[in-house]
Amino acid sequence: MAKIKEKFDNVFELDLGDGIKRIGTKSLVPNKRVYGEKLVNVKNTEYRVWNPNKSKLGASIINGLKEMPIKKGSKVLYLGASAGTTPSHVADVAEDSPVYAVEFAPRIMREFIESCEGRKNLFPILGDANKPEEYANIVEKVDVIFEDVAQPNQAEILIKNAKWFLKKGGYGMISIKARSVDVTENPRVIFEAQKEIMEQNGFKIVDAINIEPFEKDHMLFVGIWNG
Ligand code: SAM
Known part of the structure; x- marks a missing residue:
């Protein structure tokens, strides 16, 4: 048993x-x-x-995330939903609280909508995380923003969304993929630079987890929003 x-x-x-x-x-x-x-x-x-091999948040928990900002009752904005692997677990954790999940690829969105079936607290939004104003009429103020978009301007996307939706004292969680920012630069330099962008724009970083061996050259940062 x-x-x-x-x-x-x-x-x-x-x-x-x-x-x-x-x-x-x-x-x-x-x-x-x-x-x-x-x-x-x-x-x-x-x-x-x-499965930590399929979810960077899962990998971060296995690799020693100190505190889990997403809890039962947390309202969450999830950026980069893909087909819903991690968002489905986040929705299980939030339980009866809304998880708004943004994805910009229409083909993947169709798969994601299937994963949302029966999940009453998981709301798929077809939208560009670079343009939070486009979904501002759907998303309310949230306790946590989780971002996993693998784009060159990852930290900026988090900050833009935090300004619109994150409660003061709320948490930003971001999975940084070094190769999406610059394939030629040393990942450590990229992580420091992305962290600095967050710190200079209203986040106090409280945790940083390297998620190898599950994903190469990825870090997860957790910050508290004071912006
Ligand atoms: N978070 C997912 C999970 O763990 O199940 C995996 C996310 S995958 C690494 C990145 C996703 O972000 C892709 O599906 C991609 O289409 C989406 N994406 C990239 N840029 C985006 C943007 N600007 N707005 C919304 N989604 C974006």
Whole structure:
């Protein structure tokens, strides 16, 4: 029988007895897989195993994220939803609170809409994260913005969205992909530069996680918004 321990609010450590460190979320839509993830039933509750190879937030938790800003009841704006792998876990964690998830590629959006089926708190938005004004009539003030867009101006996108939607004292979480900023530069220099942009524009960085070996040259920064 699997052993379950709550690591953060609504994020669980799953011990399946094989020595592999796994995390998971309680499934809001039982019996439904979003990306082929393993489902585990313990005492009439279904958990979805959160694969760190497919989710940078999952990888950050495995790699020692100190505090998880997304909790039960958090309102979240998620930038770069793709087909919904990480957004589906974020929606499980937020539970009955809205997760607004922006994606700009129409083809991927169609897949994402399928993952949202049955998830009453996950709202897909077809939009460009560079233009928050275009979805300002849909998104309310949020507690956390999570960004994973793999664009050259990653930190600027977070700041633009924070100015529109992030509550003062709320959290910005951003996965920085060094190669999207500059393929020729040393990743460490890029991480420092992106961090500095955040610090000079209203964020106090409280955590920084290198997510190797799950993703090469990626860092996740967590900042508190004072802007
Ligand atoms: N966060 C997803 C997950 O963990 O399941 C994976 C995200 S994938 C690395 C990056 C996604 O961001 C792609 O689907 C891409 O189309 C989207 N994207 C890139 N630039 C964007 C923008 N300006 N606005 C909205 N989405 C964007």
